[in-house]
Amino acid sequence: MPTDGAAKRPASDDQPLAELRAILLGPDRAAWESMRQRLDNPRRRTEDVASVLADAVRLRSDAKLRRALQPLLEESLQLSVQSNPRMLADALFPIFGKAIRKAITAELDDMLQSLSQTLEQRFSWRSLRWRWEAIRTGKPYAEIVLLRSLLYCVEQVFLIHRQTGLLLEHVAAPNAEAKDPEMVSGMLTAIQDFVHDSVSGTEGDNLETIRMGDIGVVLTYGPDAILAGIVRGVPPRHLSRVFQETLDTIERQKAEALHSFKGDTSAFDICRPQLEACLVGQGQAQERKGKPRAARALVFELPALLIVALIGWWIYSAAVERRWTNFAHRLRVEPGIVLTIFDKRGGTHYFSGLRDPLAADPAALLEAEGLASGKAAFHWEEYHSLDPRFATQRRLLELKTQLERRAFRFPIASAAIPLDQRFLLDDVAADIQSLIQAGTAIGKNIQIEVRGNHDPAGTEQINSVLALSRAVNVLAALASLGVPSAHLVAIPEDREKQTCSAVLEEDRLFCRSASFRVIGVP
Amino acid sequence: MLKKKICMVGSFGVGKTSLVRRFVQSLFDERYLTTIGVKIERKDVSVDGQSVTLMLWDMAGEDELAKVNLSHLRGASAYILVVDGCRASTLDKAVELHQRIREMYGALPFVLVVNKSDLRDQWEVEIAQVAQHGWPTFETSAKAASGVEEMFLSLAATLIREHSAGEDADQ
Numbered sequence: 001m002p003t004d005g006a007a008k009r010p011a012s013d014d015q016p017l018a019e020l021r022a023i024l025l026g027p028d029r030a031a032w033e034s035m036r037q038r039l040d041n042p043r044r045r046t047e048d049v050a051s052v053l054a055d056a057v058r059l060r061s062d063a064k065l066r067r068a069l070q071p072l073l074e075e076s077l078q079l080s081v082q083s084n085p086r087m088l089a090d091a092l093f094p095i096f097g098k099a100i101r102k103a104i105t106a107e108l109d110d111m112l113q114s115l116s117q118t119l120e121q122r123f124s125w126r127s128l129r130w131r132w133e134a135i136r137t138g139k140p141y142a143e144i145v146l147l148r149s150l151l152y153c154v155e156q157v158f159l160i161h162r163q164t165g166l167l168l169e170h171v172a173a174p175n176a177e178a179k180d181p182e183m184v185s186g187m188l189t190a191i192q193d194f195v196h197d198s199v200s201g202t203e204g205d206n207l208e209t210i211r212m213g214d215i216g217v218v219l220t221y222g223p224d225a226i227l228a229g230i231v232r233g234v235p236p237r238h239l240s241r242v243f244q245e246t247l248d249t250i251e252r253q254k255a256e257a258l259h260s261f262k263g264d265t266s267a268f269d270i271c272r273p274q275l276e277a278c279l280v281g282q283g284q285a286q287e288r289k290g291k292p293r294a295a296r297a298l299v300f301e302l303p304a305l306l307i308v309a310l311i312g313w314w315i316y317s318a319a320v321e322r323r324w325t326n327f328a329h330r331l332r333v334e335p336g337i338v339l340t341i342f343d344k345r346g347g348t349h350y351f352s353g354l355r356d357p358l359a360a361d362p363a364a365l366l367e368a369e370g371l372a373s374g375k376a377a378f379h380w381e382e383y384h385s386l387d388p389r390f391a392t393q394r395r396l397l398e399l400k401t402q403l404e405r406r407a408f409r410f411p412i413a414s415a416a417i418p419l420d421q422r423f424l425l426d427d428v429a430a431d432i433q434s435l436i437q438a439g440t441a442i443g444k445n446i447q448i449e450v451r452g453n454h455d456p457a458g459t460e461q462i463n464s465v466l467a468l469s470r471a472v473n474v475l476a477a478l479a480s481l482g483v484p485s486a487h488l489v490a491i492p493e494d495r496e497k498q499t500c501s502a503v504l505e506e507d508r509l510f511c512r513s514a515s516f517r518v519i520g521v522p
Numbered sequence: 523m524l525k526k527k528i529c530m531v532g533s534f535g536v537g538k539t540s541l542v543r544r545f546v547q548s549l550f551d552e553r554y555l556t557t558i559g560v561k562i563e564r565k566d567v568s569v570d571g572q573s574v575t576l577m578l579w580d581m582a583g584e585d586e587l588a589k590v591n592l593s594h595l596r597g598a599s600a601y602i603l604v605v606d607g608c609r610a611s612t613l614d615k616a617v618e619l620h621q622r623i624r625e626m627y628g629a630l631p632f633v634l635v636v637n638k639s640d641l642r643d644q645w646e647v648e649i650a651q652v653a654q655h656g657w658p659t660f661e662t663s664a665k666a667a668s669g670v671e672e673m674f675l676s677l678a679a680t681l682i683r684e685h686s687a688g689e690d691a692d693q
Contacts, residue, residue, distance in 0.1 A: 164597030166525045166577060182525070186562035186577050193593050194559060262685055263525045263574075263599060 063256060109237055125304075152233035153281035158185050159250065159271060160226040161261050165189030168225065168261075168268040171275040176230075188217065188228055208240070220244045222251040224258035229278060239280070246274050324349050327369050334360055336385045348375055355380035358390050389442060396438045396446075400518040403431045403448070407515040408474055413458070415469035417477060428516070429481040436487055439520060447519040450475045451491045455511040468492035474514040525575040526681045529595050531619050532604035533612040534583030537637040540664035541604065542580045545674050550665050557582045560594050569679045572686075576678060584615060592619075592626055599681050600631040602673075607636045607661075610646040617655070631680050632657070635673055639663040 022029070038044045057065065081088055127145075134141040155176035159169040167185035172178040195207045210217040218229045220243040227247040231239070250271050251258065257267040328342040331351060336359025341352040351362060362378050384390070406428055408421045417425070432448055439446035452471030454463040471490035479485045530538040539557050543549050546563045561580045566573065579598070584590040595601060601623060603616040616634060623630070634655070636647055640663040652659050660676070662669035 161597070164527045164599075166527055166597070180564060182564045182575065182577060183562050186527075186564075186579065190560045190562065190579070190594060193591070193596075197591060197593060262688055263527075263681075264685070265523050265525055 063260070106237060106240065152231055152235045152239070154229045154231050154235075154239070154279050156181070156230040157275045157278045158188070158226075158228040158230075159247075159268060159275060160185045160189060160228060161258070162189075162221070162224050162226050164261070164263075166261075166263065166265070168265050169271050169275055171272055171279060173279050173281075185228075188219070188226070192219070192226075209235075218243060220247050222247045224255075224261075225251060227275075227278070233281075242280065243278060246278055250274060323369065323371060327366065327371060330365065330369075331362060334362075334365070335387045336360070336390055337362065337380075338383075348377055350377050350379070352379040353381070354383040356385040356387075356390055357382060358393050359385065392438055392442050396435065396442075396444075396521045399431055399435045399438065400521045403428065403435065403516045403518060406431070407510075407513040408470070409509055410470055410512040410514070412455070412512065413466065415452075415466055415473055417473055422477075425477050425481060429478050429483050432478065432483050432487070435518060435521075436484065444520050446487060446521065447489065448487055449489050449491050449517040449519060450478075451493065451515050451517060453493055453511055453513045453515065455508040457508070464492050470512075470514045523575060524573065524682070524685060525577060526599040526678070526685075527577045527579060527597055528677065528681075529579045529581055529598045529601040530604060531581055531590060531592075531595075531601055531616075531623070532583060533606065533609070533615040534585045534588075536583065536604045536606040536609075536612050537664050538583065538602075538604045539580050541602075541635065541637060541662060541670055541673075542578050544664040544667055544670045546578070548667070550667070552665075560591075565674070567675060567678050569675055569682055572682045574678055574682055576674065584619065590619065592622060595623060595627055598627070598630065600633075600677055602677065603632060603634045603657075605634065605636045605647060605652075607638045607645040607647045608641055613647050613652065631677070631684065633673060633677050634659045636661050637664060639668055640666040 025032075038048065077088070130144045131141060133139075134144045137144070153173065156170065156172045156178055158167060158181060160166070161168050165186050165188075167182050170178070170181040170185070172181075191210065192207050196205075206219065206221045208219055210219070214232055216231045216235060218231055218235055218240055220227045220240055225247060227243045227250075229235075229239070229243055250268075254268065254271070324344070328339060328349075328351065331337050331339045331342075331353075336356030338354040339351060340354070341350060343350045355362070362380075363373060363376075366373055366376055384394070406424060408417055408424060410416075410421075411418060435446050435448070450471045452467035452469065452474075454467045454470075458466075468490065471492065475485070475488050475490045478488060530542060532538055534556065535554060539555070539561070540550060542561075542563050543551070546565045557580055559582055563578045563580060565576045565578065567576060568574075579594055581590055581594055582588065603620055604612075605616045606612045613636075620632065623632075634652065634657045636649070636652060636659065638645075639661045649659075649661075658676070660669050660673040662673055664670060
């Protein structure tokens with residue numbers, strides 16, 4: 001190599017040295033010269049570094065290089081934002097725009113789900129309880145509804161390395177049945193690949209839920225990891241947010257380990273508490289755990305039972321009272337009854353007013369209604385109703401009484417109507433015709449029994465024939481006067497009366513008779 | 523805990539599922555059941571005092587009609603090319619698959635397995651023909667339980683060595 005001392009020597013002195021140098025180093029001198037020029041020339045040096053920089057960075061893709069580049073990249077980004085924010089905004093828009101749209105959609109879904117449930121529960125007993133809880137705890141009613149309305153339980157949580165599908169960490173609830181989590185983790189990744197390949201979704205679209213009956217899988221994604229939760233029941237929308245926040249935290253804390261993951265999962269053991277925090281749930285089972293049965297009964301069930309019993313009693317009483325009112329109404333419209341007072345005192349119902357003797361019996365009506373007769377008291381003043389039905393009935397009764405008072409008298413051992421009795425025939429015939437007409441008017445078929453009697457003298461056999469003959473003769477005489485014989489029947493003796501036992505002749509005259517009995521009139 | 527993902531690839535019916543079943547469950551079934559998509563099995567092994575969990579992705583075989591979904595190999599630490607010694611065409615398919623995997627994922631550790639060594643008298647595949655590729659090769663029989671354990675453990679040992687070397691390099 002040339003030195004300063006050598007440079008100061010005369011050229012004649014240097015000649016041999018130069019020749020010697022040429023002999024010894026001749027073949028390498030050109031190469032050295034070229035290297036010197038390259039080292040002295042900054043432009044050439046830059047070109048050399050540029051040609052190998054990409055490969056050098058790729059080869060040295062470890063933490064040291066990243067740490068070295070980090071402040072430079074941050075400063076560069078800051079400068080870029082300060083000088084031209086639009087450029088970065090344009091670059092990030094496809095990512096952020098999509099993420100924002102997704103977040104807004106999720107929030108809207110969340111809100112709609114909450115709203116529909118709130119409307120559903122608005123007027124229920126449970127909603128009143130929630131309102132009370134909202135007042136007591138100072139939380140918004142909507143939050144209480146969301147907290148209390150959805151029943152679900154996160155049974156297992158998987159932290160999965162996104163690229164390899166290997167399980168990084170797994171936690172399960174105490175009662176959860178956890179099959180081989182390593183295989184589940186792999187299969188979840190394979191399913192994700194399968195769905196992605198099958199439906200050819202755009203980059204960044206991921207399988208978010210898998211559902212089979214009551215069990216579902218909720219999946220959230222980070223750049224390097226997947227958080228999957230096996231959920232029993234209906235997971236609320238905010239569960240994905242909880243998972244996403246947990247995953248974001250893990251991704252942030254374990255960025256280095258996730259980036260350089262080569263199969264060693266020990267670095268992720270400390271993530272267990274974060275994953276265990278995702279084993280959340282909401283449901284009846286948890287409510288039961290939180291509150292002893294007896295206390296629950298005292299606080300909720302006993303008052304609820306009392307209220308139910310009170311409501312039941314009130315409904316029953318109202319129904320019974322309605323039946324009494326209906327009965328009073330029936331009495332008001334009943335012909336021949338004028339109800340003037342209907343009152344209830346001390347559990348007894350009082351009915352007062354006017355009643356036609358021919359009207360229906362209120363006590364019988366009460367029994368027919370199935371109401372307790374012990375709880376009713378009646379007081380009726382008698383009157384005669386002007387109702388045509390009652391007038392006809394009254395007429396029937398008068399005619400009946402009148403006819404049943406009449407009788408034909410016969411001499412001893414004779415069945416022929418004496419001449420002095422024949423004058424009665426026209427009156428009796430007229431009475432019977434009137435009875436039949438009045439009966440027909442109110443739809444009653446009037447039947448009249450003509451009863452032949454005899455005195456105690458003579459044999460029973462002769463007396464029976466005599467009594468029947470007297471009745472038959474009267475019937476024939478009446479038929480001859482135009483009385484329809486279908487309404488008449490002759491009977492040998494009055495079976496209801498004792499055989500006439502008169503001793504005196506004037507009394508026996510009354511025994512030898514033919515009398516009348518009207519059937520079909522009350 | 524060290525975990526490694528290993529994918530089984532090859533033509534249909536070469537015995538990928540049988541090899542996995544023999545290795546994981548020590549069982550063999552004469553019946554042929556085609557694999558749809560992918561089936562994942564797990565086996566914990568210990569090599570030179572180092573434990574490793576092998577996640578074996580048993581992928582559906584490839585034929586003229588159905589291409590194997592190589593996206594399942596994303597993140598794999600190694601793969602096993604399985605050939606049926608009785609069908610020469612399966613070796614060509616293994617070579618083709620190897621090239622495609624290399625194009626997609628770069629150089630990954632792998633082994634070539636010539637299966638069905640219990641039917642050696644019917645083999646169409648020449649071992650010399652296989653050897654010219656210079657790949658680590660094993661002759662196995664899932665039916666006779668021959669060479670299966672050795673093959674998987676050898677690959678596991680390779681992966682453990684690579685992992686240890688990688689860790690040393692990082693430090």
